[in-house]
Amino acid sequence: MRAKVRILDFYSGRYSVLINEEDAKEAKLHPDDLVKLEAGKKTVYGSVVISNLVERGEVGVSRDVLELHSFSEGETVAVIPAGTPESVRYIKKKMNGSKLRKVEIEAIIRDIVDRKLRDIEISAFVTSLEINGLDMDEIAALTIAMAETGDMLDIDRKPIMDVHSIGGVPGNKTNILVVPIVAAAGLTIPKTSSRAITSAAGTADVVEVFADVSFSLDEIKRIVEKVGACLVWGGALNLAPADDITIKAERALSIDPTGLMLASIMSKKYAMGSQYVLIDIPTGKGVKVETVEQARALARDFIELGKRLGQYVEVAITYGGQPIGHTVGPALEAREALSALMTGKGPGSLIEKATGLAGILLEMGGVAPAGMGKKMAREILESGKAWEKMKEIIEAQGGDPNIKPEEIPIGDKTYTFTAPTSGYVTAIDNRAITAIARAAGAPEDKGAGLELYVKVGEKVKEGDPLFTIHAEHEARLDQAIVLARRTEPIRIEGMVLQRIGNI
Numbered sequence: 001m002r003a004k005v006r007i008l009d010f011y012s013g014r015y016s017v018l019i020n021e022e023d024a025k026e027a028k029l030h031p032d033d034l035v036k037l038e039a040g041k042k043t044v045y046g047s048v049v050i051s052n053l054v055e056r057g058e059v060g061v062s063r064d065v066l067e068l069h070s071f072s073e074g075e076t077v078a079v080i081p082a083g084t085p086e087s088v089r090y091i092k093k094k095m096n097g098s099k100l101r102k103v104e105i106e107a108i109i110r111d112i113v114d115r116k117l118r119d120i121e122i123s124a125f126v127t128s129l130e131i132n133g134l135d136m137d138e139i140a141a142l143t144i145a146m147a148e149t150g151d152m153l154d155i156d157r158k159p160i161m162d163v164h165s166i167g168g169v170p171g172n173k174t175n176i177l178v179v180p181i182v183a184a185a186g187l188t189i190p191k192t193s194s195r196a197i198t199s200a201a202g203t204a205d206v207v208e209v210f211a212d213v214s215f216s217l218d219e220i221k222r223i224v225e226k227v228g229a230c231l232v233w234g235g236a237l238n239l240a241p242a243d244d245i246t247i248k249a250e251r252a253l254s255i256d257p258t259g260l261m262l263a264s265i266m267s268k269k270y271a272m273g274s275q276y277v278l279i280d281i282p283t284g285k286g287v288k289v290e291t292v293e294q295a296r297a298l299a300r301d302f303i304e305l306g307k308r309l310g311q312y313v314e315v316a317i318t319y320g321g322q323p324i325g326h327t328v329g330p331a332l333e334a335r336e337a338l339s340a341l342m343t344g345k346g347p348g349s350l351i352e353k354a355t356g357l358a359g360i361l362l363e364m365g366g367v368a369p370a371g372m373g374k375k376m377a378r379e380i381l382e383s384g385k386a387w388e389k390m391k392e393i394i395e396a397q398g399g400d401p402n403i404k405p406e407e408i409p410i411g412d413k414t415y416t417f418t419a420p421t422s423g424y425v426t427a428i429d430n431r432a433i434t435a436i437a438r439a440a441g442a443p444e445d446k447g448a449g450l451e452l453y454v455k456v457g458e459k460v461k462e463g464d465p466l467f468t469i470h471a472e473h474e475a476r477l478d479q480a481i482v483l484a485r486r487t488e489p490i491r492i493e494g495m496v497l498q499r500i501g502n503i
């Protein structure tokens with residue numbers, strides 16, 4: 001049917017197309033059916049909302065649809081039932097545990113990018129990957145499809161380095177230190193990050209506290225050619241556009257299927273033109289990879305996938321058994337990261353991991369002799385060169401280079417938990433820490449999160465502070481306190497673990 005466009009001022013997080021009840025009856029359209037709007041050669045897919053907010057012969061479009069194509073009020077378009085996309089059949093094939101062919105994977109990714117697949121089908125796809133997985137052929141096809149449906153960056157400063165963590169460990173602000181250290185050594189490192197997937201703050205969420213992270217590819221090209229680095233959000237770019245759509249489904253389910261994670265990460269690295277990529281696999285209890293054996297297998301997958309993409313990949317298996325540093329949550333982590341860059345000092349876990357990863361990149365990039373990278377990275381950090389470079393990056397990304405970490409606002413609704421007995425910290429539960437920080441409002445509330453005062457192995461006396469919850473709203477703080485009481489994220493045990501009576 002043909003209809004006149006009515007622009008309606010609402011965002012629905014979906015591509016909503018309003019159809020008048022009578023028109024819908026005639027066209028046999030039902031709520032959530034897929035329709036395509038054809039205006040000239042442009043085709044946009046949306047899902048039907050039946051409503052008499054629009055008259056007969058009109059079609060209402062939400063603001064989301066306008067992001068896909070700037071329809072003008074009153075424009076005549078063809079509204080055509082689109083039926084079920086072909087790629088839904090391939091999703092069902094994966095549900096049944098079959099191997100997908102390259103063309104089938106390409107069809108799924110193209111339909112995700114063209115918004116022909118709705119949340120329902122995308123969640124089904126992500127879930128089927130979680131359950132049935134992907135082999136290396138499928139992962140390579142998925143990676144290239146994800147990268148090639150988006151734009152690719154062409155930076156002519158070579159060699160191009162990159163670093164990416166598979167994430168999963170709370171407080172993982174490491175790469176905010178790694179990037180300026182590596183760039184200060186004269187290497188080029190165009191870092192893209194996703195927002196939180198399973199954690200309480202993704203690197204993009206943290207950097208956004210003190211600089212913009214949403215840029216176009218041209219802007220990134222300018223930033224990187226000017227300062228040699230960037231710390232931006234991959235989702236804002238049209239880099240591997242399917243990535244941020246599937247990450248939304250992963251976040252909702254708090255899962256990160258291995259095959260999709262490999263493709264998500266490497267598609268972004270491929271799209272940035274990165275030639276030397278270091279992958280960080282935090283390993284330990286309560287993170288995505290629990291054993292070194294699993295980490296080594298995943299490392300081999302990353303290296304193999306890199307080979308197929310023409311990228312040289314190395315992998316660092318890092319300690320992920322407890323949070324990195326002392327802070328969890330966007331603003332708290334921003335404070336800690338910037339203060340470590342400014343002073344060259346900070347929590348051992350953060351400094352050790354950052355100089356370790358940066359050191360490997362300096363060796364991969366040929367600016368440090370084998371085995372000397374970490375020492376060089378530490379010198380760059382302690383000399384203040386990394387901070388100088390970070391200020392350039394912050395300024396280039398629209399932030400204030402004279403920022404003072406302690407002035408970054410954090411949640412002022414706080415509650416501190418203390419040690420119930422004297423003894424030793426025997427475990428810190430990563431998943432509980434993340435859940436408490438998210439209950440407190442992170443990452444949406446930038447100031448929400450946790451400050452940790454102890455690490456595994458440290459001795460505490462009864463009444464010593466263990467951690468403080470920060471929130472921006474009382475209600476959130478209360479929820480986080482209840483969860484903290486129930487989960488007891490920090491376990492204290494005396495040397496006498498148990499007394500078995502003379503029963």
Ligand SMILES: O=P(O)(O)OC[C@H]1O[C@H](OP(=O)(O)O)[C@H](O)[C@@H]1O
Pocket residue numbers: 163164165166167168169172175176192193194195196197198199200201202203204256
């Ligand atoms: O921990 P979760 O949220 O599961 O994983 C997502 C995080 O891991 C990666 O970190 P980085 O950008 O390499 O520092 C992503 O970019 C994102 O920040």
Ligand SMILES: O=c1cc[nH]c(=O)[nH]1
Pocket residue numbers: 165166167193194197256260261262264265
């Ligand atoms: O960027 C990332 C990081 C972890 N997992 C993903 O899927 N993407």
